[in-house]
Amino acid sequence: MIELNPIFQELNTICPNGVFQSVALKEFSYWKVGGLADYLIEPQSIEQLSEVIKYLKNQSQLPYMVIGDGSNLLFDDGGYRGVIIRIGNNMSQVKFQGTEVTCEAGVWVPGLAYSTYRKGLTGLEHTCGIPGRLGGLIYMNGGSNRQAISENLKSVILIDEEGNIQTIDASEFDFEYRTSPFQTLKYIIAGAILKLEVSNVSKVRSAMRKILTSRRKKFPRKQPNCGSVFISNPKMYDLIGPPGFAIEKVGLKGLRKGDAQISPLHANFIVNLGDASSTDILYLVSLARKKVYENTNFLMDCEARYVYQTGEICQAHVRAEEIFGCSK
Ligand SMILES: Cc1cc2nc3c(=O)[nH]c(=O)nc-3n(C[C@H](O)[C@H](O)[C@H](O)COP(=O)(O)OP(=O)(O)OC[C@H]3O[C@@H](n4cnc5c(N)ncnc54)[C@H](O)[C@@H]3O)c2cc1C
Incomplete structure (x- = not known):
């Protein structure tokens, strides 16, 4: 009889059907490189994510790391001896309230940009061609055309190392070009409230088209890659x-x-x-x-x-x- 792994069982109780063992990391990186990870877990809500962190911290002591789409990540050929927490489609709710948009961190960035333009909102045009999830974009303070997602942030929903959920005003943090405080602080980005502006749908659409057309010409699209390797100083x-x-x-x-x-x-x-x-x-x-x-x-x-x-x-x-x- 196969003996069930107790860590797998515990995690699966917190996050039913969202836990996987011995996962090939190359499937989770745009470079298609990487060995096996011991566990991968895909939480379905911010609350579930908080419970996962509490368990990992207090009971299992297993190391963990968070990923979005892996569009900026190089995994080692030797893999990872811990738990990968993947924040993607399962945590991707979006709510519009006037010019404010409350998002879970797993929302797909080009899809989010598209849905804001359909609502006649401007601000996210620079993100419309960037693969990846909102959490990864905030962590990287990514963007294009010399813009960055921090310019669109009102507040950030974070989970600390104890599993506590907190919403913190973005003005409390110092962002720099392609640098966010989350690259050094031990927070998980669980969501964000974005502040956009009202505009004209066709104006936003034509700005996005222009960006997408120029990107299609410049970047290799067929072979696996993680975008720009070096930061433009x-x-x-x-x-x-x-x-x-x-x-x-x-x-x-x-x-x-x-x-x-x-x-x-x-x-x-x-x-x-x-x-x-x-x-x-x-x-x-x-x-x-x-x-x-x-x-x-x-x-x-x-x-x-x-x-x-x-x-x-x-x-x-x-x-x-x-x-x-x-x-x-
Ligand atoms: C073809 C191509 C074009 C690209 N063009 C651009 C561009 O124009 N501008 C640009 O800025 N980037 C660009 N990128 C890079 C990449 O898409 C961005 O950095 C993207 O925002 C990363 O998101 P992700 O979800 O894939 O993050 P991942 O690659 O999964 O993770 C990146 C980092 O963020 C951390 N992280 C991810 N999610 C969270 C979270 N919820 N909480 C805490 N930490 C987290 C991870 O630990 C990791 O350190 C491009 C990549 C490709 C492949």
């Missing part, structure tokens, strides 16, 4: 140009390591041609950072995050340097 941008241009200038566009390749279409993207490993991708990260530093004196930092087998998360260049040495 404004100082470097003014003096040298964006990271893609700097990488191309040092002759790395199209370079391959195993099945990882610096995209021939856009050099700030690394694509997986089939069976790339996390180490292949980190090698290209390390090489691009080193060569661009030698050529420009600017050290590019990664937007993409690497997940250690222990669940800690860092900017991918940090792990690349641990393996391949310092770029300076």
Whole structure:
């Protein structure tokens, strides 16, 4: 007779039919890279998520980490010895009240942008082509056209390490370009209240169309990738140009390591041609950072995050340097 794992059983009592064991992380990363995670859990409400955290903290002591869609994540080939909490479709309710939109963190960002335009609201146009969930976007303070989601936030619904749910005004937090306080504070983003403005539906639609058309031309769409690998440093941008241009200038566009390749279409993207490993991708990260530093004196930092087998998360260049040495 098969003995049922007690941790699985406990988690499954809190989150019925939302718990999985020995899950292939490559299925949860846009890079399609990563070994097995011990557990993956998909909570169905903010309250259920809070109960999961209380159990993990007080009874199991298992490490955990939160993901959205994995559109910015590089998992290790060795996987993860803990619990992945995936906040996606199961936690994606949205409520409109005038110009305020209350969302659970799992809402799909392009879908949210679309539904705000249908209501004649402006503000989220810059997010309409960004894959991923609202929680991931807030964590990354992502956006496009030099805008960021923090500009649209009224408040954030958070869960602390004890499992307590709190709503905190966004003005309490300091956001910077592609940096949020949640990259250092140990909160889970469970939802947010967005503050938008009334506009004209056709004006918002044409702004979104323009953004989507320009993105379709620029970015590789067929091979697995996690978007821009390096953050565009404004100082470097003014003096040298964006990271893609700097990488191309040092002759790395199209370079391959195993099945990882610096995209021939856009050099700030690394694509997986089939069976790339996390180490292949980190090698290209390390090489691009080193060569661009030698050529420009600017050290590019990664937007993409690497997940250690222990669940800690860092900017991918940090792990690349641990393996391949310092770029300076
Ligand atoms: C083709 C392509 C184009 C892209 N274009 C852009 C762009 O224009 N602008 C841009 O900013 N980004 C872009 N990205 C990167 C990525 O889509 C964004 O960073 C996105 O917001 C990440 O969301 P996610 O749900 O996939 O997060 P994930 O990749 O799953 O996670 C990213 C980080 O957020 C943390 N996290 C996720 N959810 C939560 C939560 N609820 N609470 C606490 N922490 C959480 C994770 O632990 C991880 O550290 C692009 C990616 C791709 C593949």
